Structures are given as C-alpha cells and as structure tokens.
Amino acid sequence: MSDSKGQEAVRGADTKRYKVIVVGGGPSGSLTALWLLRLRPELAGCVLILEARGFPREKVCGGGVSGRVTASLEKLGIPIEDLPKVTVSKFSVHFEREICSPSFGNEKCFVTRRSDFDRLLLELAAERGAEVRTGTSAKGAYRERQGIVVLDGQGNTHRADVLVGADGVNGASRHWFGAPHRGRKSLLLQVDFPRDPDAAAPRDCLMMDFSAPKYGIPGYAWFFPSIGDRGEPVVNAGISGGPFHRGSYIRLKEAFFAILRHHPEIEAMVPGNLRFKPYPEREYTPLQRVSLERVLFVGEQVGVDPFTGEGLAVCADSAEAAAREIAEALDTGDFSFRGYARRLLAAPFFPLYFVGKTYCLQNNHLQPSFFFNMATMEKSAGVPNVVDYYASVFSGNMDGRVFYSAGFWGMALRDMAATFPGWWREVGGLASLLRRRCGATSPAPGEE
Numbered sequence: 001m002s003d004s005k006g007q008e009a010v011r012g013a014d015t016k017r018y019k020v021i022v023v024g025g026g027p028s029g030s031l032t033a034l035w036l037l038r039l040r041p042e043l044a045g046c047v048l049i050l051e052a053r054g055f056p057r058e059k060v061c062g063g064g065v066s067g068r069v070t071a072s073l074e075k076l077g078i079p080i081e082d083l084p085k086v087t088v089s090k091f092s093v094h095f096e097r098e099i100c101s102p103s104f105g106n107e108k109c110f111v112t113r114r115s116d117f118d119r120l121l122l123e124l125a126a127e128r129g130a131e132v133r134t135g136t137s138a139k140g141a142y143r144e145r146q147g148i149v150v151l152d153g154q155g156n157t158h159r160a161d162v163l164v165g166a167d168g169v170n171g172a173s174r175h176w177f178g179a180p181h182r183g184r185k186s187l188l189l190q191v192d193f194p195r196d197p198d199a200a201a202p203r204d205c206l207m208m209d210f211s212a213p214k215y216g217i218p219g220y221a222w223f224f225p226s227i228g229d230r231g232e233p234v235v236n237a238g239i240s241g242g243p244f245h246r247g248s249y250i251r252l253k254e255a256f257f258a259i260l261r262h263h264p265e266i267e268a269m270v271p272g273n274l275r276f277k278p279y280p281e282r283e284y285t286p287l288q289r290v291s292l293e294r295v296l297f298v299g300e301q302v303g304v305d306p307f308t309g310e311g312l313a314v315c316a317d318s319a320e321a322a323a324r325e326i327a328e329a330l331d332t333g334d335f336s337f338r339g340y341a342r343r344l345l346a347a348p349f350f351p352l353y354f355v356g357k358t359y360c361l362q363n364n365h366l367q368p369s370f371f372f373n374m375a376t377m378e379k380s381a382g383v384p385n386v387v388d389y390y391a392s393v394f395s396g397n398m399d400g401r402v403f404y405s406a407g408f409w410g411m412a413l414r415d416m417a418a419t420f421p422g423w424w425r426e427v428g429g430l431a432s433l434l435r436r437r438c439g440a441t442s443p444a445p446g447e448e
Contacts, residue, residue, distance in 0.1 A: 018161075019330065020043070020163075021048045021158055021162070023166060023167045024050075024299070025122045026051075026118055026168060027117070027299065027319075029049055029167075029299070030125045034125050034319075035076065035320050037129045038076060038323075039323055048133070048160065049125060049130050051132065052136065052138070056116065061311070062224050063114050065085075065110050065112060065312055066310060066312070066394050067104060068348050070110075071108065086225045086233075088110060088111060088224075091206050091395075092206070093375065094208065094262070096214075100376050106397055108396055109206070113226070113227060138152055140176055141173070141177075143177075143294060144159075148295070162326055164298055169280050169300040169301075170280065173295075173301065174297060182288040183285045183303045185282050186219065186240060186243065187240075187241075187248050188219070188238055188242065188309070189239055190276065191274045191275065193270055194232070201263065202225045207224070207263075211262065217251065219240035220240060221237070221238065222236075222239075223235055223263065224237070235269060239252050240281065281304050282304065283303050286345060286350075288302075291325075293335060293336055296325065296326070299319070302314055306356055307359055317347035318344060318347070322340065325337050351400030351401060351404070352390065389408060
C-alpha cells in the first residue's frame with residue numbers, strides 16, 4: 001500500500017490501463033477488490049483502489065458487525081481473530097421502559113473500532129493483488145468509447161474498463177454520472193465514554209432505543225459495548241434520524257439525554273461533558289439507480305439499513321454482488337450491469353431491509369409500532385416473534401428468505417391477532433364478504 005505523497009508520479013496520463021478502478025478504500029471498496037481477486041485471481045495488478053485519506057483513519061460509526069458480515073469475511077479468508085473487538089450475544093429493542101431482548105444464538109456478532117477494521121481490509125486487498133494508492137483523491141470521471149477515465153487530485157488520469165463508486169455517503173461519484181442518491185439523508189451524533197466492565201448493560205448486548213419519535217426524531221438511540229484507542233472498555237453511543245437543517249444538532253442532543261434517563265445504569269457512566277461527533281447517513285431504497293454503463297455503486301453509495309443503521313452488511317453484500325457482475329461483464333463484454341439491481345434485491349441484507357423499513361414506518365409516531373407490541377407481549381416458551389426472527393437473520397443463524405415464508409407470516413398473523421383482538425374478526429368478516437361477492441362457498445377461518 002503506497003502513499004501518493006511519497007511517489008514520484010508523472011503528471012498526466014497513467015500509461016497503465018486497469019480492468020477496474022475502485023474509488024474509495026473503505027470496507028465496500030476493499031471488499032469489492034477482495035471478491036474480484038477471489039473470483040478472478042488473474043486480475044491481480046489490474047485493480048486500482050484510489051483512497052483520498054491515509055490509513056488508519058478515524059471513522060464515525062458504531063462498529064457493530066453482524067453474524068452475516070462475519071460469514072462473508074470467513075468466505076474471503078479474512079483473519080479477524082486478532083482484531084480488537086467485543087463479542088455480543090444479544091440484541092435488545094427498547095421503547096421507554098418496555099424491552100424485547102432476543103439472543104443471537106451464536107458468537108459471530110461483535111463490535112470493533114472501524115479504524116482497525118477498515119485498515120485490515122485495505123491491507124489485505126493490497127496483499128492479494130490490488131494496487132492501492134492512499135492519499136490520492138479522485139476528482140472526477142467520465143466515459144470514453146472503450147472505458148472510463150478517472151482524474152485524481154495530482155492531475156493524473158487513470159483508465160479502466162469499469163469504475164466502482166465506493167466513496168461513501170459524502171462521495172461525489174454518483175454526481176459525476178448524473179445519478180444522485182434518492183435515499184433520505186439524515187444526521188446522526190456519536191460519542192464514546194468510559195464503560196464500567198462490571199455493569200450488566202451494555203456488556204454483551206447491542207442496545208437500541210426507539211423512543212426517539214416521542215421527542216420529534218424519526219430515528220433511534222444506541223448503546224454498544226466497545227473499546228477505545230488504547231483497548232480500554234467504552235460505550236459507543238449515539239442517536240440517528242436528525243434532519244439536515246439548522247438546530248438539528250441541538251435537538252438530537254436533547255433527545256439523546258431524554259432517552260438516556262430510561263437507562264440509569266448507562267447514565268451513571270456518562271462523564272460531565274460529552275463531545276458528540278456528527279455524521280450523515282442515507283438509507284437504502286430499492287428505487288434508486290445503483291449502476292450505469294460501466295459504473296456500479298457499492299456500500300454507503302447504496303445506503304444503510306434504516307432499522308439498525310447497519311452499513312457493513314450492505315457493504316459486504318453489494319461488494320460481492322458488484323464483483324460477480326463485473327466478473328461476468330469481463331467475460332461477456334457486456335458492461336451494462338443491468339443485473340446488478342436484481343442481485344441486490346436477492347442479497348442477504350434485503351430481507352432485513354424489508355422488515356426494518358416496515359418497523360420504521362410504523363414507528364414514526366408517539367407510540368410503539370404494532371411490530372413492537374407484537375414483540376413485547378407475553379409468549380409461550382420456544383415460540384418466536386418478529387424480533388426473534390430478525391435477530392436470527394441478523395446473526396446469520398437463519399437465512400433471510402425466511403421472511404418470505406409461510407412460517408414467518410403465520411407467526412405475524414398469529415401475533416397481530418393476539419395484539420389486536422378485534423383485528424382477526426374484522427379480517428375474517430372481510431374475507432367472508434369477498435368470498436360471497438365472488439361466489440365462493442368455502443368457509444373462512446372460524447366459520448366452520
């Protein structure tokens with residue numbers, strides 16, 4: 001991995017032509033290169049990563065890594081054993097004093113420092129054959145007849161068959177090709193403070209509090225067990241969902257401290273003065289453009305899960321999907337990438353988006369959503385609810401396609417009927433009316 005400031009680069013055209021140029025050396029860019037080199041080892045030396053910053057870099061992020069992402073890292077043979085991290089075994093969803101807390105059922109989920117995680121991936125990409133130039137920003141790009149031309153901050157041009165936009169939520173690669181992001185852009189605040197390792201919360205649990213809408217914020221607060229720069233135990237906390245306008249920072253802070261009062265054990269760890277770091281994020285939407293001729297977007301240029309704000313799952317899944325699409329294009333010569341959007345809809349993160357988006361739309365009011373009511377009501381031992389399903393898919397214990405199964409919807413209908421006692425009678429009555437009007441003779445449930 002080289003730093004362009006120490007290079008004796010010749011200004012002007014880069015005489016070497018690459019197969020793929022990746023703009024951005026974060027997880028999505030590194031993972032795209034790693035997947036490409038796994039699928040096509042002969043591309044070693046033909047993949048260029050341009051990263052504007054030096055590494056290790058600070059990244060404002062909770063650092064939560066789901067079991068599904070861990071499974072993707074294992075496929076690529078990425079060693080995470082020595083990565084500084086805190087293993088988590090539970091996922092708790094709160095609304096004021098109410099809580100549901102399913103276990104993951106495995107030890108594949110963890111929280112890490114993104115500076116360490118991102119550096120590991122970029123260094124591995126370089127070791128496995130990608131040419132990595134840190135401290136080299138991409139200033140623009142355009143298509144030519146047989147490929148893509150990228151201009152960097154040193155005045156050089158680089159040519160390739162394909163460009164991958166992996167430059168994050170604030171990246172400009174979408175605008176170079178007239179494909180602005182359609183997802184809602186929101187503001188989040190994050191802070192680290194010392195964690196009492198003997199305290200029960202949030203020792204081994206990803207805590208998320210969805211009380212924020214009660215304070216006018218369509219988001220959530222989180223409290224994750226993490227580690228600081230020196231390996232010391234810290235709480236990584238924050239709040240998301242702030243709009244981008246004047247006064248949003250103050251409103252987010254006020255809502256965060258209001259929510260914090262419902263978690264006295266964590267509140268007791270908070271020092272007198274917290275310095276929050278602001279950061280933007282955009283949620284994923286299937287309605288946006290994710291590719292154009294010879295161009296694909298990955299990672300935060302695709303978006304994040306609106307329920308948990310998890311971006312690493314989208315990074316991992318979009319990187320693999322993009323690499324497979326590129327490998328196929330290099331074989332066939334068809335660089336339209338028309339199949340990329342379909343690959344994303346079939347990727348593991350999409351079923352979680354499907355459920356999480358429904359939850360978020362329900363939760364933009366003063367009361368908990370019916371999903372939350374379904375999750376917190378009493379249930380029989382061994383009988384899963386919607387959040388149990390979500391945690392199992394998040395942790396990698398269950399395939400996300402379970403959300404499209406009869407078993408999941410049977411659970412959902414069962415819990416809706418229990419949550420809203422009059423609901424099933426109304427649905428049954430409507431079904432009877434429809435059958436009578438259509439001339440059907442078979443009875444509805446409960447009519448026998």
